[in-house]
Amino acid sequence: MNNLLARHIAEARSALASRRNFNKVFGIGGHKTGTTTLADVFTLCGLKVGNQVEGELTSYSARRGDYSKLIAYVQNADAFQDSPFAESEVFIALDALFPNSRFILTVRDPEDWFRSQMRFTAKRFGLADPSRITKEHIQQDEYIFRGYCEEAHAYAFLMRTPDYKFHSSFDIGEDAIEWENLFDKDTYIRAYLTRNELIRRFFRGRPHQLLEIDMTTAETIENIAEFLGLPESLSKLPMPHANKT
Structure with missing residues (x-):
């Protein structure tokens, strides 16, 4: 990590410490919608990102309604994406288990x-x-x-x-x-669109909790940074597109 980027992350972390008004941040878009890029954006926003493999290991029990491992995992970081957050209706449980959290629905064509x-x-x-x-x-x-x-x-x-x-x-x-x-x-495609619409309906009337963004067309991290309450001076970095397929 170069010095300029390290300084930016430190400034973002400091800004969040004084302005943060949310609990956790969950990327709940499906796989292949820019979830790896979103993890990089979370880091740029000064958040501690949960280890992806550790998160995946909670999926097996979460699919069966046992959220104990998932709860323990989420308690140890600020922001999360990929499995199990990209799967099924786990976002409903997360909304109940971690009140006042923020959710980001990544989408693409x-x-x-x-x-x-x-x-x-x-x-x-x-x-x-x-x-x-x-x-x-x-x-x-x-x-x-x-x-x-x-x-x-x-x-x-x-x-x-x-x-x-x-x-x-x-x-x-x-x-x-x-x-x-x-x-x-x-x-x-029907399954993909159905899940996205379920998410939109669930958060209807709570725009402060759900951000929908197409990571493939976003040029900067501005929308996400503003959604999380970062000052404008820290929201103009280019979108760090990663793991393209």
């Missing part, structure tokens, strides 16, 4: 989002052609542990009867998962 999902997943499996991704690739993914990614992916996009309660193939059998729709564009 649905078609671009879907293409990014496919490219990212294909890259994970060393595939040049995203159309070659199979059910077996998802099921054999050993990130965190085998079954972790399968369950997260199926819950987000492929449950046969969505009912806002988690069921995995380990709970009720593989016939509950519509593997025939794996990376079907209409299915995935």
Whole structure:
């Protein structure tokens, strides 16, 4: 980190210490909507960002309604993104568990989002052609542990009867998962848009708690910095776009 950037972060941290009027900050946009960039912006705003892998490890129990590990994790930092915050309806629990928090819904053009999902997943499996991704690739993914990614992916996009309660193939059998729709564009975009609209409806009437932003088009961190109460002098840094796909 260069001296200029380090000085900026120190100034932002000092400004937040005197002006901060919120509890925690949660990035709740879906995967591939600029969540890695958002973590960098949180740092530029002087916030302590939760370790992403530690957060992912809380996902398994959070999907089953056990938030004890997630609560302990959130208590140790200021700002969070990626799993489990990018998943399902966990934002509802966070709103209740951490009152007066701020939520940022990162979005992007649905078609671009879907293409990014496919490219990212294909890259994970060393595939040049995203159309070659199979059910077996998802099921054999050993990130965190085998079954972790399968369950997260199926819950987000492929449950046969969505009912806002988690069921995995380990709970009720593989016939509950519509593997025939794996990376079907209409299915995935519908799930993506439905979740975004659920978030908007949940926070309707509370504009001070929810910011919606397209990270792919934002040129500076201004909107986020202002949302968090930073002075204008600290809000003009360029958006640090990261992990593009």
